[in-house]
Amino acid sequence: MHNSFKFTLAASALVAALGAQTTAHAQDKVLNLYSARHYQTDEAMYEAFTRTTGIKINRVDADDAGIIARLRAEGAASPADVIMLVDAARMASADSQGLFQPIKSAKLDAAIPANLRADASADGVTWTGFSTRARVIVYDPMRVKPAEVATYEQLADPKLKGMVCTRTGSHPYNLSLFSTVVERLGDQKGEAWLKGLVDNMARAPKGGDTDQIKAVASGECGVALTNSYYVARLIKSSKPEDRAVMxxxxxxxxxxxxxxTHVNIAGAAVAKHAKNRDNAIQFMEFLASPFAQDYFANGNNEFPAAKGVKVDNPAIKAMGGDNFKAETVPLGAVARNMTKVQQMLDRVGYK
Structure with a gap:
């Protein structure tokens, strides 16, 4: 073989090798994030991760349904490494469609309680909660006594007939709560409870959680369900009309x-076809750190998921949420109930 030809082959091989190394190095410093969270405080958290690790975050923003649809459409060609969604029901739905992969992490095991994560398998855990919010009851003190709404079960008591307001029963926020109650009460009692809620409705379910709070303030409803961060937003609002509501x-x-009290999560998972898996796990572990937990929870007036981490939020304290007893029903078990509970909602006529 001619020497010049040998040199050309060797040079080509070297260029190819260097190119592969460059590509691998670039991949080592990239994380592709699909996120349903849209808070300015998250930006500061991402910047801190990049400063600490040198890993650049490329972010795609959409709502939960949009992210799940995109992942399904992209299939194995998806560039997504980490997926962030804002509800256990949505995490469970994406997981059931095979969009996540299990990971093992001693740091996550130590930081995040098991009940705030998907059920563990021999291969690891598919999704993890990184902040929590409480599903609270808002009531009109002129019409309802505190002792009459001290439990979720009491919302089905005939004493509250014509007073209860909620958003649609099939919304993930309610579906997660209802699945938890059914897990505790059993199928028969759980379905009877859902029927009691329907019988006590002041009007057909409609609107979002903030609409439920305002409906109680206006007198349309006597009692309603809402996520705690909607209450916090109204407490922190500078608008006189919002303060009047509270x-x-x-x-x-x-x-x-x-x-x-029932708690739900905003969480994250490593995408099924993640190209930067190690970076994804490193990011997941970062989210469980006290530094990130502060940003992650405060960004939406939520609570940290990591053990021993406290966030000082005046709005949370104002509603009495700085020290409450949270339920410990595993969200993995709740996820398994959702199809069954949706069928119950259909049977009892919960719109």
């Missing part, structure tokens, strides 16, 4: 004497 309602963290 002056007319009271907040109850239910089941403090029994099972504890």
């Amino acid at each position: 002056e007319k309602v009271r907040v109850m963290f239910p089941n403090q004497g029994t099972s504890g």
Whole structure:
């Protein structure tokens, strides 16, 4: 073989090798994030991760449904490394469609309680919660006594007939709560409870959680369900009309004497076809750190998921949420109930 030809082959091989190394190095410093969270405080958290690790975050923003649809459409060609969604029901739905992969991490095991994560398998855990919010009861103190709404179960009591308001029963926020109650009460009692809620409705379910709070303040409803961060937003609002709403309602963290208040999560998972898996796991572990937990929770007036981490939020304290008993029903078990509970909702006529 001619020497010049040998040299050309060797040079080509070297260029190819260097190119592969460059590509691998570039991949080592990239994380592709699909996120349903849209808070300015998250930006500071991402910047801190990049400063600390040198890993650049490329972010795609959409709502939960949009992210799940995109992942399904992209299939194995998806560039996504980490997926962030804002509800256990949505995490469970994506997981059931095979969009996540299990990971093992001693740091996550130590930081995040097992009940705030998917059920563990021999291969690891598919998704993890990194912040929590409480599903609280808001009531009109002029029409309803605190002792009458001390538990979720009491919302089905005939004493509250014509007073209860909620958003649609099939919304993930309610579906997660209802699945938890059914897990505790069993199928028969759980379905009877859902029927009681329907019988007590002041009007057909409609609107979002903030609409439920305002409906209680206006007198349309006597009691309603809402996520705690919607209450916090109204408490922190500079608008006089929002402050007026909060002056007319009271907040109850239910089941403090029994099972504890239902909590849901915003969480994350490593994508099924992640090209930067190690970076993805490193990012997941970063989210569990006290530094990131502060940003992650405060960004939406939520609570940290990591053990021993406290966030000083005046709005949370104002509603009595700085020290409440949270339920410990595993969200993995809740996820398994969702299809069954949706069928119950259909049977009892919960719109």
